[in-house]
Amino acid sequence: MSISIIPISRRELLAYRADVKGSIFRQIRELFSRLKEFGFTQKQFAQKIDMDEGQxxxxxxxxxxxxxxxxxxxxxxxxxxxxxxxxxxxxNAAHSVTPASPIKTAVTKFGKLPDSSSGQVAQNDNSTLIDVVAS
Incomplete structure (x- = not known):
């Protein structure tokens, strides 16, 4: 079986990168905003990560x-x-591999993806792609 590869446009890749970074950034700003309500200042935040406050x-x-x-x-x-x-x-999204992506086929068949943190298989529950979580 021959697999036809359709390249992903540079524009789409750049948009995806921006979306990933934006998702993380929004969560950081939201959490910092909530912490400010409890008295955590930007100065303290800057000191904690050894960064200039202006920066x-x-x-x-x-x-x-x-x-x-x-x-x-x-x-x-x-x-x-x-x-x-x-x-x-x-x-329904465009895939870079046709007719069926090997990854999509595996997930469809098994309904699971490897969980990198535990080395085990996690259920594909369509949860948020990226989360900033409290330690």
Whole structure:
């Protein structure tokens, strides 16, 4: 059986990267906003992650395209870690492999994906792709 490969456009890949980073960033900003209500200041946050307060302010405003390392530092400064899971694309979305993606076929057949944290298989419950969770 021959599999035809359809390349994913650069534009689509860039949009996906922005969506992944944006999801993490929104959760960080939301949690920081809630913590401010309890007296946690931007100055304390900056000190906790050894970052200049002005630099932190610019990052929290979204003035920069944040790298994963910075997002990780921000999450850690909020006593959280970033969890990432791979979830198959929706069945009606365009796939890069036709007629059937080997990954989609395996998930359809078994309804499961490997859970990277435990090395075991996790149920495909279509949960959130990325979560910033408290440690």
């Amino acid at each position: 932190l302010s610019r990052r929290l405003r979204g003035d920069y395209d944040l790298q994963l390392e910075t997002l990780s530092d921000l999450a850690r400064g909020l006593d959280c870690r970033i969890e990432v899971r791979l979830v198959p694309l929706a069945s």
